Amino acid sequence: xxxxxxxxxxxxxxxxxxxxxxxxxxxxxxxxxxxxxxxxxxxxxxxxxxxxxxxxxxxxxxxxxxxxxxxxxxxxxxxxxxxxxxxxxxxxxxxxxxxxxxxxxxxxxxxxxxxxxxxxxxxxxxxxxxxxxxxxxxxxxxxxxxxxxxxxxxxxxxxxxxxxxxxxxxxxxxxxxxxxxxxxxxxxxxxxxxxxxxxxxxxxxxxxxxxxxxxxxxxxxxxxxxxxxxxxxxxxxxxxxxxxxxxxxxxxxxxxxxxxxxxxxxxxxxxxxxxxxxxxxxxxxxxxxxxxxxxxxxxxxxxxxxxxxxxxxxxxxxxxxxxxxxxxxxxxxxxxxxxxxxxxxxxxxxxxxxxxxxxxxxxxxxxxxxxxxxxxxxxxxxxxxxxxxxxxxxxxxxxxxxxxxxxxxxxxxxxxxxxxxxxxxxxxxxxxxxxxxxxxxxxxxxxxxxxxxxxxxxxxxxxxxxxxxxxxxxxxxxxx
Ligand SMILES: NC(=O)C1=CN([C@@H]2O[C@H](COP(=O)(O)OP(=O)(O)OC[C@H]3O[C@@H](n4cnc5c(N)ncnc54)[C@H](O)[C@@H]3O)[C@@H](O)[C@H]2O)[C@@H](O)CC1
Ligand SMILES: [K+]
Numbered sequence: 252x253x254x255x256x257x258x259x260x261x262x263x264x265x266x267x268x269x270x271x272x273x274x275x276x277x278x279x280x281x282x283x284x285x286x287x288x289x290x291x292x293x294x295x296x297x298x299x300x301x302x303x304x305x306x307x308x309x310x311x312x313x314x315x316x317x318x319x320x321x322x323x324x325x326x327x328x329x330x331x332x333x334x335x336x337x338x339x340x341x342x343x344x345x346x347x348x349x350x351x352x353x354x355x356x357x358x359x360x361x362x363x364x365x366x367x368x369x370x371x372x373x374x375x376x377x378x379x380x381x382x383x384x385x386x387x388x389x390x391x392x393x394x395x396x397x398x399x400x401x402x403x404x405x406x407x408x409x410x411x412x413x414x415x416x417x418x419x420x421x422x423x424x425x426x427x428x429x430x431x432x433x434x435x436x437x438x439x440x441x442x443x444x445x446x447x448x449x450x451x452x453x454x455x456x457x458x459x460x461x462x463x464x465x466x467x468x469x470x471x472x473x474x475x476x477x478x479x480x481x482x483x484x485x486x487x488x489x490x491x492x493x494x495x496x497x498x499x500x501x502x503x504x505x506x507x508x509x510x511x512x513x514x515x516x517x518x519x520x521x522x523x524x525x526x527x528x529x530x531x532x533x534x535x536x537x538x539x540x541x542x543x544x545x546x547x548x549x550x551x552x553x554x555x556x557x558x559x560x561x562x563x564x565x566x567x568x569x570x571x572x573x574x575x576x577x578x579x580x581x582x583x584x585x586x587x588x589x590x591x592x593x594x595x596x597x598x599x600x601x602x603x604x605x606x607x608x609x610x611x612x613x614x615x616x617x618x619x620x621x622x623x624x625x626x627x628x629x630x631x632x633x634x635x636x637x638x639x640x641x642x643x644x645x646x647x648x649x650x651x652x653x654x655x656x657x658x659x660x661x662x663x664x665x666x667x668x669x670x671x672x673x674x675x676x677x678x679x680x681x682x683x684x685x686x687x688x689x690x691x692x693x694x695x696x697x698x699x700x701x702x703x704x705x706x707x708x709x710x711x712x713x714x715x716x717x718x719x720x721x722x723x724x725x726x727x728x729x730x731x
Contacts, residue, residue: 252431254380255463260452262459262731267451271337274429274446275304279311279341281444282374282409282427286312290372290405292319297367297404298374299393301413302328307338308409309376310345316374323352323370327362327377327393330355359392372405373397375421377413385417398422412439454624456647456656456691461699461728464684464692465501476502476681479547480674481509481540481569482581484531484557488513490581491554493667494674495522497697497718498551500725501678506543513555533561537568549576551677553583554670562586567593576680576689578602580673585610591634599636600680600690602673608640616640624653637686639676641669645694649687656691658698660705667714672697675721700724 265271286296298313300306306326313324324345333339345351356362367373375397377390386394394414397406401422410428414420415436425440430448432441467475478498482491488509495507499521507517511526525543527536544550550573556562566586570577571593579587580602587593587601588611601611609615612630616623623646631638632650640646645656676693680686700720704712 253434257380257431257433259457259459259463260448262462263452263455263457264448266457266459266731267449267455269447269449271304271335272340275307275337275341276311277446278308278409278429278444280315281429281446282308282312282407283315285427285442285444286316286372286374286407287319294320294371295369296320296322296372296374297325297370298322299325299327299377299397301377301390302326302330302332302334302338303379303381304335304338305379305381305409305413306333306376307335307341308379309374310338310341312374312376312409313345313351314341314348317348317351322350323354325393326353326355327389329357356393357389359389362389362392362396365396367396367400367404370400370404372407373400375406375408375413375423377421379410379413382413382415386414386419391419394419394421408439411436415439454653454655456645456654456695458695458728458731460688461692461695462731464679464682464688465725465728474503476549476678476683477504477506477547478502478674478677478681479506479508479540479544479550479575480554480677481532481550481552482554482556482583483509483513484555484559484562485510486513487555487557488516489555489667490670491556492517492519493670493714493718494551494554494580494677496715497671497674497721498678498681500721501675502548502681506547508540508543531557531559531562532565534564534568536565537572540569541572544573544575547575547681548683549578549677549680551578551580551673553578553580553586554673556582556586558582558585563589570594570597570599573597576686578673578677578680581607581669587611594634594636597636598686600639600676600686601634601636602639602641602669602676602690604641604669608638616646620644620646620655624648624655628653637690639672639690639694641672645698647687647690647694652687654687654691656694656698658695659701660698660710662705662710662712663698663701663717665713668697668701668717671700671714671718671721674718696721696724696728699727703727
């Protein structure tokens with residue numbers, strides 16, 4: 252488990268209706284329970300809280316411990332800085348209790364003069380996952396004060412030893428950390444308590460995935476992704492246009508490469524058109540397209556590209572030689588289905604619906620959800636990339652783990668929503684996301700945009716309307 256997963260699962264838990272209050276209550280009570288199990292009851296306990304949510308866990312732990320122990324809560328910092336609703340709520344409760352003694356410590360000199368020799372247990376809730384840089388005063392003095400008693404009193408840190416990962420940190424007997432051990436944590440002993448995250452979080456795609464995938468990287472033009480979309484043939488230009496349009500809301504630049512005939516139908520100032528000679532792509536175009544791909548961060552290939560032999564050959568040759576992360580969609584899937592070895596060593600997302608999945612792998616995904624997840628995972632492992640199987644529930648796998656996206660509605664069976672999806676996944680790859688994350692977040696945003704259109708128009712809408720809702724879906728996610 253990485254810290255970024257915790258961030259994502261937290262948001263997804265909120266989406267499932269699990270409140271920060273519940274999590275904090277479970278965290279604090281888990282700490283209290285662990286202390287009583289290890290050290291017994293009837294103890295004299297000092298809890299040192301900071302003003303963030305780590306401190307909030309300390310407030311809850313103090314309340315639980317006060318039932319059968321003698322507890323003093325030291326708030327290190329200014330009461331006015333307790334900002335989160337849940338930490339403030341628990342602070343107000345503590346202030347109303349007679350059996351918890353409260354001391355507010357703002358002055359470093361005073362902290363240095365404290366005598367803690369009467370305490371059996373010191374709980375360290377000064378700083379947790381929100382720590383930025385070396386501890387500053389007055390927290391720093393509190394850490395040094397606690398360390399004077401290391402080895403004399405039992406020192407239990409909440410989530411991590413305050414100050415970690417800097418060298419100025421609490422010397423804890425152990426830390427009580429929550430639900431999962433985090434890969435980044437190292438060099439201190441950990442006891443893990445569950446705080447009520449449901450198992451669904453392993454598989455559910457939610458706003459957390461999208462929010463994480465959409466975080467901005469740079470303020471300068473071109474730093475937030477450049478995508479190349481390759482598609483279109485004959486008179487067919489709608490599909491690559493939809494993919495490009497949807498992507499243009501997420502990345503700084505979209506190059507749309509299309510045979511010149513269909514390209515003439517498009518006049519959209521948000522896209523950079525790259526017309527290619529002829530009515531459809533053929534192997535002679537590979538070199539030219541690879542050099543455009545050089546300028547992009549990711550590529551979408553396939554929407555509306557057609558199924559003539561020379562085009563299929565073009566797709567395979569391009570995929571084989573392209574070093575950028577790719578989304579392979581629609582007719583592009585049928586082209587690579589004839590020789591899956593072109594995918595070897597590539598970074599890619601395949602976005603088949605059930606029929607295309609059958610063409611690719613010679614098997615129809617089972618209708619039972621869990622079997623579907625299994626077969627998608629198996630095939631993703633075989634091809635060495637990510638597969639996003641579109642359906643009422645989208646199933647996404649990289650061969651190691653699988654995810655399920657539930658946004659979207661029946662109205663999205665209308666033609667072109669798959670192209671919008673391919674564009675979004677491509678854009679999220681161009682933003683630097685891992686393929687599994689890009690595919691998950693893209694599926695979520697596409698479905699959410701579709702749900703927003705349905706809210707307005709009912710179930711009869713078009714894919715262009717879904718594409719144009721993308722910025723609204725993004726705003727909803729970022730504000731969630
Ligand atoms: N789902 C979650 O996110 C949960 C979080 N929980 C707790 O919440 C903690 C994270 O809470 P927060 O994000 O509020 O962060 P913290 O409580 O770790 O710290 C944030 C506060 O510390 C200050 N600060 C940051 N770096 C500092 C430094 N170097 N010196 C002095 N002050 C500094 C900040 O200004 C801020 O006021 C976790 O460690 C965990 O204990 C638990 O309640 C369980 C659930
Ligand atoms: K801590």
